[in-house]
Amino acid sequence: MSRDDDERREPEGRAAEVPEQLALIRETVREHKERQAPKARPRTWRGAELAATLPVARVLVDKGLVHLDRYFDYAVPAAMDEEAQPGVRVRVRFGAGEREGRREGGKLINGFIVERRADSDFTGRLAPLAQVLSPEPVLGPELLQLCRAVADRYAGSLADVVQLAVPPRMARAEKKPSPRRPPAPRAPEPGGWERYEQGPAFLQALAGKDTPRAVWTALPGAGDWADELARALAATLASGRGALAVLPDGRAAARVDAALTAHVGEGQHVLLTADSGPEQRYRRWLAVSRGAVRAVVGTRAAMFAPVAKLGLAAIWDDGDSSHSDDHAPQPHAREVLLQRAVTERAAFLLGAHGCTVEAAQLVESGFAHPLAAERATVRTVAPLVRTVGDRDEERDEAARSARLPTLAWRAARDGLERGPVLVQVPRRGYVPRLACARCREPARCAHCAGPLEAAGEGAELRCGWCAREAPDWHCSLCGGARLRGSVFGARRTAEELGRAFPTVPVRTSGGEHVLDSVPGRPALVVSTPGAEPVPEGGEGYAAALLLDGWALLGRPDLRAGEEALRRWLGAASLVRGQGEGGSVVIVAEETLRPVQALVRWDPVGHAMRELADRAELGFPPVSRMAAVSGPPEAVTGLLDAAGEAGLPEHTEVLGPVPLPATERGRPRRTGAPPPGEQWERALVRVPRGSGAALAAALKTAQVRRLTGREGPVAHIRIDPPDIG
Known part of the structure; x- marks a missing residue:
C-alpha cells in the first residue's frame, strides 16, 4: 500500500474522533461564557431549574400600550429565587408570541414583578425571567394600587402611570444605605394659623391623628403661606404619621422646604424636585420608600411618593397648569392626592391665595370644609386695590x-x-x-x-x-x-x-x-x-x-x-x-x-x-368630561365602539368639530393634529359619579380598535383642561 493510500485513509480513521472533539470544544466554550457572563440566564424553561416554591412571577412589562395593560407570567429560575421578589425590577423576553405552546424570543424589556404564584393561567411553557436588575422593591402594594386607580380613572395603561411614579434606577444610589429615621418631632405652635377661624383646631386634629379635609384660602403675605403649610406638615409628623406636600414649581417647594426644616430640623423630610439631579433625587426617593423618611416636599412627580402611613396629603395652588402632567395618561396632582386621601385614609389640604371651581366643588359637596379668615382680618392684611x-x-x-x-x-x-x-x-x-x-x-x-x-x-x-x-x-x-x-x-x-x-x-x-x-x-x-x-x-x-x-x-x-x-x-x-x-x-x-x-x-x-x-351649563366639575381627538374616522370609530362597550346612562356627545390645524414651524401641543393633517374633536359628557364608567368604556373601545387594527388611533383625554 502506497503512502498516498495511507494519507487518504487517515481522515477516515479520525472521523470517529470528530464528534468527541466538537463536544469537548462546545463544553469549553460554554464554560468560558459562563465565567465571562455569570449573570446570563437561560432563555427558555427547557433545562432550567425552577424555584422550589412559587415558581411563577407575574410581571408588569414596561409597555405603555393600552391593549397590553395586563400582567404576564414568567418562570422563576432557582438562581433568581431569592432576589425575584414582588416590587423589584426585572428584564424579560417579550414580543415574539408563542411557538409550540412556549413563549419564546422577543426583545429584552424592563418590567416589575407584582406577584409570586404557585401556578399560571397560561397553558403553555413559560419563558423564564432573563435578569433581576435590582433586588430593591420599588413598586410596593400601596403604590401599585394607587397607580392602578389612576390608570383606570384616566383611561390609561398601568405601565404609563408606573413610569411616572417610579423614578429611573441609579445603581450607586441603591448601594448606599438610607439614614436611620429620627424620632417624631414636637407639635408646632399655631403661629399664623391663629388668623384663621378654624386654623388652630385644624392643626390639633392633625397632631391628634385625625383626618380633617379642608380647602384653605390663604391670606396675602410674602412668605406666610409657606410657614403655615410647613406647620401643618410638622403637626402631622408629630402624630407619628407621614406627610406629603406638592407644589407647582421648585421655587415654591424650596420655600416650604426651608420653613419645614426650621420647624422640625434636618432628617425629617426630603425635597423631591428636578433641580436636585437624577441620582440625588432617586436617593431621596429610596429613603422614603425604605421608610427612613416620612415627609416629602416636592413638585408634581412627588404626588406618587411612597410615604409610609400617610397622614396628610397637601397641594398648593391647584389651579397652576404645572400640576397637570404632560405624559400619558396626563393625571392631575389634585386628583391623585384626593385618591390617596381616600384610599390611605389621610387628611387632605388644598391651599391657595385664590380658589378654583374644583376646590369650590369639594366644599359644596361636603367632602372638605372651608378654612378661611374673617373678613375683618382679610381687609387688614390685603392691599388696597x-x-x-x-x-x-x-x-x-x-x-x-x-x-x-x-x-x-x-x-x-x-x-x-x-x-x-x-x-x-x-x-x-x-x-x-x-x-x-x-x-x-x-x-x-x-x-x-x-x-x-x-x-x-x-x-x-x-x-x-x-x-x-x-x-x-x-x-x-x-x-x-x-x-x-x-x-x-x-x-x-x-x-x-x-x-x-x-x-x-x-x-x-x-x-x-x-x-x-x-x-x-x-x-x-x-x-x-x-x-x-x-x-x-x-x-x-x-x-x-x-x-x-x-x-x-x-x-x-x-x-x-x-x-x-x-x-x-x-x-x-x-x-x-x-x-x-x-x-x-x-x-x-x-x-x-x-x-x-x-x-x-x-x-x-x-x-x-x-x-x-358651570352647573347651569353642565360643564365640569359639575359633570365629568372626556375629549376624543384625532382623524375623523378615528373619532367616529372610537365613539361607536364606546357606545357598544357600554357608555353610562345620560351620556352626551358634543361634536365632533374640526380642530384648528397646527401651522408648520409652530410647537405641537399634546392632542393637537400634526402639521398638514385635519383632526376633529368630540367632547363626551356624563353626570358626576359616572366618570369611572366613562373611562372604562373609552378604554375598552380603544383596546378593541387597537387589537383589531380598525384604522387610525384617536387620542383620549379625561378631564381636559381646555374645552373652549
Whole structure:
C-alpha cells in the first residue's frame, strides 16, 4: 500500500474522533461564557431549574400600550429565587408570541414583578425571567394600587402611570444605605394659623391623628403661606404619621422646604424636585420608600411618593397648569392626592391665595370644609386695590412715555419712596405681537403665517414660530410698511419704565431668567405671571401694577376669568397690607367679575359664582368630561365602539368639530393634529359619579380598535383642561 493510500485513509480513521472533539470544544466554550457572563440566564424553561416554591412571577412589562395593560407570567429560575421578589425590577423576553405552546424570543424589556404564584393561567411553557436588575422593591402594594386607580380613572395603561411614579434606577444610589429615621418631632405652635377661624383646631386634629379635609384660602403675605403649610406638615409628623406636600414649581417647594426644616430640623423630610439631579433625587426617593423618611416636599412627580402611613396629603395652588402632567395618561396632582386621601385614609389640604371651581366643588359637596379668615382680618392684611378701565385710559394724557395711566404712575412713584414696586406684564419678550399701523392687521410671516415679533429696539423682525427674519415686510391687506405694537412684553415695559424713572434700578423676571428674590430696596421689578420674585426682609412690595389685564381675560377659554384672578392674586399677595400703605393698581375694566373679586379680595365668592354657572351649563366639575381627538374616522370609530362597550346612562356627545390645524414651524401641543393633517374633536359628557364608567368604556373601545387594527388611533383625554 502506497503512502498516498495511507494519507487518504487517515481522515477516515479520525472521523470517529470528530464528534468527541466538537463536544469537548462546545463544553469549553460554554464554560468560558459562563465565567465571562455569570449573570446570563437561560432563555427558555427547557433545562432550567425552577424555584422550589412559587415558581411563577407575574410581571408588569414596561409597555405603555393600552391593549397590553395586563400582567404576564414568567418562570422563576432557582438562581433568581431569592432576589425575584414582588416590587423589584426585572428584564424579560417579550414580543415574539408563542411557538409550540412556549413563549419564546422577543426583545429584552424592563418590567416589575407584582406577584409570586404557585401556578399560571397560561397553558403553555413559560419563558423564564432573563435578569433581576435590582433586588430593591420599588413598586410596593400601596403604590401599585394607587397607580392602578389612576390608570383606570384616566383611561390609561398601568405601565404609563408606573413610569411616572417610579423614578429611573441609579445603581450607586441603591448601594448606599438610607439614614436611620429620627424620632417624631414636637407639635408646632399655631403661629399664623391663629388668623384663621378654624386654623388652630385644624392643626390639633392633625397632631391628634385625625383626618380633617379642608380647602384653605390663604391670606396675602410674602412668605406666610409657606410657614403655615410647613406647620401643618410638622403637626402631622408629630402624630407619628407621614406627610406629603406638592407644589407647582421648585421655587415654591424650596420655600416650604426651608420653613419645614426650621420647624422640625434636618432628617425629617426630603425635597423631591428636578433641580436636585437624577441620582440625588432617586436617593431621596429610596429613603422614603425604605421608610427612613416620612415627609416629602416636592413638585408634581412627588404626588406618587411612597410615604409610609400617610397622614396628610397637601397641594398648593391647584389651579397652576404645572400640576397637570404632560405624559400619558396626563393625571392631575389634585386628583391623585384626593385618591390617596381616600384610599390611605389621610387628611387632605388644598391651599391657595385664590380658589378654583374644583376646590369650590369639594366644599359644596361636603367632602372638605372651608378654612378661611374673617373678613375683618382679610381687609387688614390685603392691599388696597384700585382699577383703571378703558374709559379712564382714553381720558388720560399723562405719562405716555411709560405707557402707564396716571393712577398707576403715581402708585409706582409713591411706592418707590418706601420699597420695591412690582409690575406684572402678561407676555414675555420685547414686542411679541405686531400689527399694521394703518389697518391694524396682525403682522404675519410670509413663510409659515406665524406672528412677527421684535426682539429689541432697532432689531430685525423675526417670526415667533419658524424664526425667519422679515426685513421687507409689507401688509398683505393695505400694503403698508409701518408697524405698531399690539402687545408689549416684559423687556419693552422695563425699557419704558427705565425712561420714566431714570434713577431707579429696573429688574426683570420671566422666561429662562426667573429671580427667586430681590432686595427690599426701592426698585422696579418687571415680571411675567408666575415668575414674581419675593422681596427680601419679609415686608413685601410697596405697590404692584397689573398691566394689560385684557390679555389674560381675553383668552377664548372657559377658565380665562379664573386664571386671570389667580395670576393677579399671586402678584398682589406679595404686596404689603393696606395698613402698611400697600396698594395695587390693575389696568382692566372694573365691571368684570374677576376684577371685582380682586378689588373685594373675594376669590371664594368668585369660584362659587363660577361653579353655579358651570352647573347651569353642565360643564365640569359639575359633570365629568372626556375629549376624543384625532382623524375623523378615528373619532367616529372610537365613539361607536364606546357606545357598544357600554357608555353610562345620560351620556352626551358634543361634536365632533374640526380642530384648528397646527401651522408648520409652530410647537405641537399634546392632542393637537400634526402639521398638514385635519383632526376633529368630540367632547363626551356624563353626570358626576359616572366618570369611572366613562373611562372604562373609552378604554375598552380603544383596546378593541387597537387589537383589531380598525384604522387610525384617536387620542383620549379625561378631564381636559381646555374645552373652549
